[in-house]
Amino acid sequence: MNIRDLRYLLALAEHQHFGRAARACGVSQPTLSVQVRRLEELLGVALFERGGKAVTPTAALERMIGHAREAVAETEAMIAVARNQRDPLCGRFRLGVIPTLAPYLLPLVFAPLRQALPSLEVEPWEDQTEALLDRLRGHDLDAALLATEVDGPDLASRPLFDEPFLAALPPEHPLVQREVIAEADLAPDILVLAEGHCLRDQALAVCGQGGALSGALRASSLPTLLNMVAAGYGTTLVPGLAAGAAQDAGIVLRPLSAPSGRTVCIAWRTHFPRCAAVEAVGDVIAARLRGFAEGAAAGTVG
Amino acid sequence: MNIRDLRYLLALAEHQHFGRAARACGVSQPTLSVQVRRLEELLGVALFERGGKAVTPTAALERMIGHAREAVAETEAMIAVARNQRDPLCGRFRLGVIPTLAPYLLPLVFAPLRQALPSLEVEPWEDQTEALLDRLRGHDLDAALLATEVDGPDLASRPLFDEPFLAALPPEHPLVQREVIAEADLAPDILVLAEGHCLRDQALAVCGQGGALSGALRASSLPTLLNMVAAGYGTTLVPGLAAGAAQDAGIVLRPLSAPSGRTVCIAWRTHFPRCAAVEAVGDVIAARLRGFAEGAAAGTVG
DNA sequence: GGGAATGATAGTTGTTCCCTATGATGATCG
DNA sequence: CGATCATCATAGGGAACAACTATCATTCCC
Structure with a gap:
């Protein structure tokens, strides 16, 4: 028939x-x-x-x-x-973003995204890496912005830009005197985020498992962590995009002697049919953040 | 698609x-x-x-x-x-019937039709020949029972049975004495139906255009005509199926010396797709009326 | 009865659809 | 870590289908 x-x-x-x-x-x-x-x-x-x-x-x-x-x-x-x-660059696009990135990256990329992909309705979803990957696998997200590479049978990722780490010090901290901070010097009184945040693992990886890791002082969010540092509880590493927020909180930032950082990636299901949208979103974000790493390492925010 | x-x-x-x-x-x-x-x-x-x-x-x-x-x-x-x-012997079947036939034929054939074609919903429609043919052509009827053959580019018909005419006399009429009536003897005071009824033309054809045709006395229906005859206004020819009704009205019936009658046909559109239904209905009616002509000519109603 | 209009039929061609057989890829398990 | 299984994709071939043009049959009308 x-x-x-x-x-x-x-x-x-x-x-x-x-x-x-x-x-x-x-x-x-x-x-x-x-x-x-x-x-x-x-x-x-x-x-x-x-x-x-x-x-x-x-x-x-x-x-x-x-x-x-x-x-x-x-x-x-x-x-x-x-x-x-028909147009894959059209319709809802559910984009997961990790919490240490969302508040600092999204304000930068929303306008360019809206301009470059006017009919793509980007809906951000903030959660930690593992939760985002679960939602991605469960078709509840179309893509996710992470600070870790993902590669498996079902998921793939692509680097978008590098985000350098900066040493974050209370204004009265002795290390403030130095122009450049060695990672090891931060270790004794470093503060990190609660478990589940990838930034926690990355900070610890850079500075070594500092023994001074006080159990009572684990911040559940980056703003809280910054406030704790500003109040003199300890030091930490901040990702470059949060530099402005850190300075606003009264924190002194210094470049690291051996520059390190994390790579922000966009991740998606291998078989996701609208990979064109993933690619386009990734392109826009990468273009917006181009040259950011160098500027941030010098203490400037793009 | x-x-x-x-x-x-x-x-x-x-x-x-x-x-x-x-x-x-x-x-x-x-x-x-x-x-x-x-x-x-x-x-x-x-x-x-x-x-x-x-x-x-x-x-x-x-x-x-x-x-x-x-x-x-x-x-x-x-x-x-x-x-x-899919079954053409199923569903509504709008059947036109001329007025001089409907009240006498339908009671005879309804039961056999319902028995032989239980899922065919026969809906009778009573009107004069020309009106029936118009409705037939206009797809408002599926078939029609007529006393005239129809044959044209768009309509066809098939004879079902012969209906003999009987001489109808008031009880006090002089011709009542005879066992058999000659058609010509009826002509002087014959009464006929109003224009449009095919029985009118058929009666006139059989008996000749009797000069005594009084303009004032044209019955608009066969029961009326029978009542007029019974009342002594004149004579007429009645179709065999109406014999019972005529006798009930107090009319004396006599066979004609040269037996004549009319042929009842079923008519349909040449291209009507459910001609199987027409055929089946025709078969049932013809079977029910089989042998009727002889019996009626002898004064009996099948 | 000839011509116009209309629908049906015939023959042909390109497309579509379905099958079986096989390939590619990822998951599972010893 | 390699073999096996499961699953979907691809290839090739054959039957069915749908489209066309050309032609026929019928009806209608003058």
Whole structure:
């Protein structure tokens, strides 16, 4: 059963004339003639009474034609929806972002995204890496911005930009005197985020598992951590994009003697069909952050 | 666009597995695979995300699937309607009957029709010949019972049975003495129906254009005409099936010396697709009236 | 009865659809 | 870590389908 046949049917019922109906359908008269007859044979019912003068729908067709009309209409509606969805750079795009990145990166990239991909509705979702990966695997996200590379059978990722780490010191800290801080010097009184934050692991990896890691002082968010540092509880590493926020909190920032940092990536399901959207979003973010690493290492925010 | 493809689509969306969906559709897995892909290319949208593990409908498909479901459902409803209509001996059958026949014939044939064609809903429509033919041509009737043969480019007819005429006399009429009446003897004071009734023309044809045709005395229906005869206003010819009614009205009936009558036919449009129904109805009526002519000519009602 | 109009039929060609067989890839398990 | 299984994609071939042009049959009308 072909929708085309139903179109022929409706055209013939409307025009009551094979030639005109065929012209309306853009086919030859024999084509429509044969197809209608085939349909009649298939259904086992006479659909039209072919008089010498007029071609009239039978009572049987009258009862069927409503359904036929609906079937054609629904099919066309479906095709119309498909046509509207055709552009992968269109529609909702659920983008996960880790908490140590979201508040500092999103303000920078929202405007460029909106300009470059006006019909892509980017919906951010803030959560920690593992939760984001779960949601990504569960089709609850379309992509995620992470500070860790992902590569597996089902997920893939692509680096977008490097975010250098800066040493964060309370204003009265003795190390403030130095222009450049050695990572090891931070270790004794370093503060880190609560478990689950990738920044915690990265800071510890850079500075070594400092023994002074006081159990009571684990911040659950980066702003809290910055406040704790500003209040003199200890030092920490801040990612470059948070430099402005750190300074606003009254923290002194210093470059590291051996510059290190983390790589922000965009991750997606290997088989995600709208990878064009992932790519485009990644391009926009990478372009916005181009040259950021150097500037941030020198203490400037892009 | 084929409805079959939509079925594949729905099956795959439901099973989320090519093999099982294919089995549910009764096709091989490559067939379903290829068809779904073709559909995706046709629509220009990815409909499924083919992961290593699961096959999941995309957001685009989620928006389309309702329409697809509706289209399939409507198509199936249409096919179901067609299936129910497939039997031509089923459904409404609008049957025209001329007024001089309807009240006498229909009581005889309703029961046999209902028995022989239980799912055919015979709807009688009483009117004069010309009106019936108009309605027949206008598709407002499916067939008509007439006392005249019809043959033309658009209409055809078939004789069902012969209905003899009987001489109808008031009880006190002098001709009552005779066992058999000559047609010419009726002519002087014959009464006929109003114009438009075919029985009028037939009576006049049999008896000649009797000069005594009083303009004031034209009955508009056969019962009225019978009452007029019974009241002594004149004589007439009655069709055999009305013999009982005539006798009930107090009329004396006599056979004609040169037996004559009219042929009752069933008429239909040449191109009417349910001619099987016409034939069946005709068969039932003819069978019911078989041998009626002889009996009626002898004064008996079948 | 000839001509115009209309639908049906015939023959042909290109497309579509389905099958079986096979390939590619990822998951699973010893 | 390699073998095996599961799953989907691809290839090739054959049957069915749908489209066309050309032609025929019928009806209608003058």
